[in-house]
Amino acid sequence: MKKEKIIKEYKKKIKDIKKYDKFYHDKNDPLVDDAKYDKLKNEIINLEKKYSFLKNKHSPSQKIGYEPSDKFKKVNHAVPMLSLANAFSIENIKDFVKKIKNFLSIKESEKIFFSAEPKIDGISASIKYINGIFTLGLSRGDGKTGEDITNNLKTISDIPKKIVKPDFPKNIDIRGEVYISKSDFVKIDKQFANPRNAAGGSLRQKNANETKKIPLKFVAYGFGNVETKKFEKQSEFISLLKTWGFNTNPLNKIVSSIEEIEKNHKEIEMQRSDLDYDLDGLVYKVDNLKLQNRLGFVSNSPRWAIAHKFSAEKGFSIIKNIEIQVGRTGALTPVAKIEPVNIGGVVVSNATLHNEDEINRKDIRIGDVVCIQRAGDVIPQVLYVEKIKRNKNAKKFIFPEKCPSCGSKTTKEFNFTTKKKDAVTRCPDLKFNCKEILREKLKHFVSKDALNIEGFGKKIVQNFWDLNLIRYPADIFNLDFKDISNLDGWGNLSASNLENSIENSKKISLDKLIFAIGIRHIGQENAKTLAKYFINIKKFEELFDKEKRKTILEYLLELDGIGETQINSLDNFFSNQNNLNTVSNLIKKLNVSNFKTSKSGIFYGKTIMFTGGLSKMSRAEAKALVEKEGGKILGTASKKLNYLVVGGSNPTSKKVEKAKLMNVKIIDENSWYRLLDR
Numbered sequence: 001m002k003k004e005k006i007i008k009e010y011k012k013k014i015k016d017i018k019k020y021d022k023f024y025h026d027k028n029d030p031l032v033d034d035a036k037y038d039k040l041k042n043e044i045i046n047l048e049k050k051y052s053f054l055k056n057k058h059s060p061s062q063k064i065g066y067e068p069s070d071k072f073k074k075v076n077h078a079v080p081m082l083s084l085a086n087a088f089s090i091e092n093i094k095d096f097v098k099k100i101k102n103f104l105s106i107k108e109s110e111k112i113f114f115s116a117e118p119k120i121d122g123i124s125a126s127i128k129y130i131n132g133i134f135t136l137g138l139s140r141g142d143g144k145t146g147e148d149i150t151n152n153l154k155t156i157s158d159i160p161k162k163i164v165k166p167d168f169p170k171n172i173d174i175r176g177e178v179y180i181s182k183s184d185f186v187k188i189d190k191q192f193a194n195p196r197n198a199a200g201g202s203l204r205q206k207n208a209n210e211t212k213k214i215p216l217k218f219v220a221y222g223f224g225n226v227e228t229k230k231f232e233k234q235s236e237f238i239s240l241l242k243t244w245g246f247n248t249n250p251l252n253k254i255v256s257s258i259e260e261i262e263k264n265h266k267e268i269e270m271q272r273s274d275l276d277y278d279l280d281g282l283v284y285k286v287d288n289l290k291l292q293n294r295l296g297f298v299s300n301s302p303r304w305a306i307a308h309k310f311s312a313e314k315g316f317s318i319i320k321n322i323e324i325q326v327g328r329t330g331a332l333t334p335v336a337k338i339e340p341v342n343i344g345g346v347v348v349s350n351a352t353l354h355n356e357d358e359i360n361r362k363d364i365r366i367g368d369v370v371c372i373q374r375a376g377d378v379i380p381q382v383l384y385v386e387k388i389k390r391n392k393n394a395k396k397f398i399f400p401e402k403c404p405s406c407g408s409k410t411t412k413e414f415n416f417t418t419k420k421k422d423a424v425t426r427c428p429d430l431k432f433n434c435k436e437i438l439r440e441k442l443k444h445f446v447s448k449d450a451l452n453i454e455g456f457g458k459k460i461v462q463n464f465w466d467l468n469l470i471r472y473p474a475d476i477f478n479l480d481f482k483d484i485s486n487l488d489g490w491g492n493l494s495a496s497n498l499e500n501s502i503e504n505s506k507k508i509s510l511d512k513l514i515f516a517i518g519i520r521h522i523g524q525e526n527a528k529t530l531a532k533y534f535i536n537i538k539k540f541e542e543l544f545d546k547e548k549r550k551t552i553l554e555y556l557l558e559l560d561g562i563g564e565t566q567i568n569s570l571d572n573f574f575s576n577q578n579n580l581n582t583v584s585n586l587i588k589k590l591n592v593s594n595f596k597t598s599k600s601g602i603f604y605g606k607t608i609m610f611t612g613g614l615s616k617m618s619r620a621e622a623k624a625l626v627e628k629e630g631g632k633i634l635g636t637a638s639k640k641l642n643y644l645v646v647g648g649s650n651p652t653s654k655k656v657e658k659a660k661l662m663n664v665k666i667i668d669e670n671s672w673y674r675l676l677d678r
């Protein structure tokens with residue numbers, strides 16, 4: 001073989017392995033299976049052995065593991081970077097507007113103005129300016145803590161480095177989207193799947209000179225911390241951004257009625273293919289910042305904003321098989337394995353079939369030709385079956401009556417709210433030992449909102465699970481990193497990075513731990529409510545004791561948001577010896593910090609209950625205010641209750657009488673507003 005040809009072949013292989021490494025380590029999303037990776041690795045090493053002139057720093061022979069993904073310093077955001085809830089239809093938007101009006105307790109007919117902004121599909125960043133100087137640039141990270149990517153962001157010419165304007169705040173975080181235009185994307189080396197990956201990959205280069213090579217752009221749309229804020233509306237802020245030298249989207253608009261929202265959405269969707277950047281929808285934000293502040297947020301998303309996605313893209317394929325996946329809550333989800341098909345630039349090979357009813361309703365069978373819909377990052381679904389193309393021998397799909405993982409007889413729960421049987425089939429997992437559920441719980445345990453173990457994604461959980469390295473959460477803290485460094489695709493460096501991330505995750509707050517355990521019906525909000533009650537891990541451990549548990553659960557039932565469902569689930573969970581062992585083994589490995597409540601709040605340490613409607617705010621807003629000020633809301637009057645707030649409209653006299661008997665302080669509506677200084 002000619003030398004040039006050998007070099008060319010070698011370079012191609014190096015390029016491939018570089019790409020595989022990147023997807024495996026940085027994105028936790030392997031492009032090829034281990035066997036294929038190893039084959040390529042051996043081919044490269046054999047070529048190097050045969051031809052001594054071949055050498056490359058990206059060759060597996062030159063590397064000990066992969067470049068650390070924790071190459072950037074972690075910095076807390078002064079104000080968290082929230083994410084957005086999604087709306088897929090105008091009905092969802094109507095709900096969103098209605099909820100806002102209910103929360104603010106304003107009339108249906110009253111107008112609310114929204115800033116409607118195109119949602120560019122890129123990577124968000126937060127840039128801190130102190131006295132007009134770009135001083136710190138952070139990635140979103142998990143929303144609370146970002147990565148210090150100052151040097152990389154400084155290479156973007158759209159981002160002003162110095163702003164000398166009298167009205168520019170002394171200290172401000174400017175937030176926006178870093179992206180790459182469609183036309184620039186086609187010009188750069190095709191090592192990224194789409195413009196979004198290209199922007200993300202380039203921003204996270206360790207060497208800022210690498211970032212510089214890729215033409216990144218920046219559009220500003222928000223703020224974090226501001227001193228001193230002199231604007232009152234989002235739209236006013238956007239106009240100011242322009243005068244300060246930032247790019248803003250020229251398609252930003254103020255909308256108010258549903259008709260206007262719908263029209264604007266349609267118009268921009270029509271222009272979508274002509275725009276030089278990828279859009280995945282529009283963002284609506286309540287324009288008035290005072291109202292935004294009153295609305296606040298739930299978990300990680302604001303009540304005052306939503307993303308209105310564009311309609312999905314469709315494609316056709318054949319169902320090769322229907323598999324049943326068992327989720328961490330025991331839900332059995334049927335998944336169609338389809339002939340891979342490219343839908344809007346993404347190769348789809350799985351589609352969710354939701355549940356048994358859905359399969360029956362759409363009469364979906366193995367071998368069917370189906371229409372698949374993919375919307376953004378949501379799991380693709382089967383829209384309908386092309387019945388004319390059906391093979392006459394195709395058999396109806398029979399939903400399993402037993403859990404495919406542990407063999408338990410499956411059930412459908414009765415839903416007390418809808419007064420109907422649930423559509424979801426579940427493995428009851430009475431003994432808490434169903435293997436697939438355990439594995440899925442581990443995936444939840446390491447995830448962002450739980451332990452947040454960086455670089456420990458779902459794929460790694462699956463991989464370690466298959467290798468029998470982990471079964472229970474505590475096993476993660478007993479891993480042997482020497483053994484891991486010898487696994488395929490791992491090296492000393494990547495193993496030691498993982499060791500560091502695991503070590504870092506050991507310090508965890510009580511609410512995150514409660515959420516991470518994965519108790520049914522205990523989501524992030526309930527975990528916070530519980531942590532607020534227990535405060536420290538010692539008190540939480542009292543749940544392990546049968547007698548103490550009984551008393552605790554009786555009290556918890558009084559807390560707002562905790563009902564019979566949650567209490568039964570907690571009782572059920574902690575009555576099981578397997579679970580007690582799992583949780584106590586885990587706690588031994590962790591350093592659980594106390595739940596921090598705002599000790600300065602005006603309701604700190606107080607319990608409050610409401611009866612009757614308030615005229616100036618909804619019950620939801622009143623409750624949110626109490627929690628913000630460190631107080632607890634009770635659902636029933638008891639000796640522990642400090643205040644009963646009696647609203648002007650239809651208070652329950654029984655509640656008032658009971659509170660009087662118990663000597664609870666009773667507050668009327670006006671005194672309530674006075675307490676709040678409103």
Ligand code: IVH
Pocket residue numbers: 082083084117118119120121122123124140177221222283302305307
């Ligand atoms: S506002 C609470 N405005 O969308 C506010 N986000 O799903 C959250 N994005 O992480 C962000 N254009 O990466 C906002 N005009 C815009 C946006 C925008 C794009 C992205 C951003 C964010 C994600 C939220």
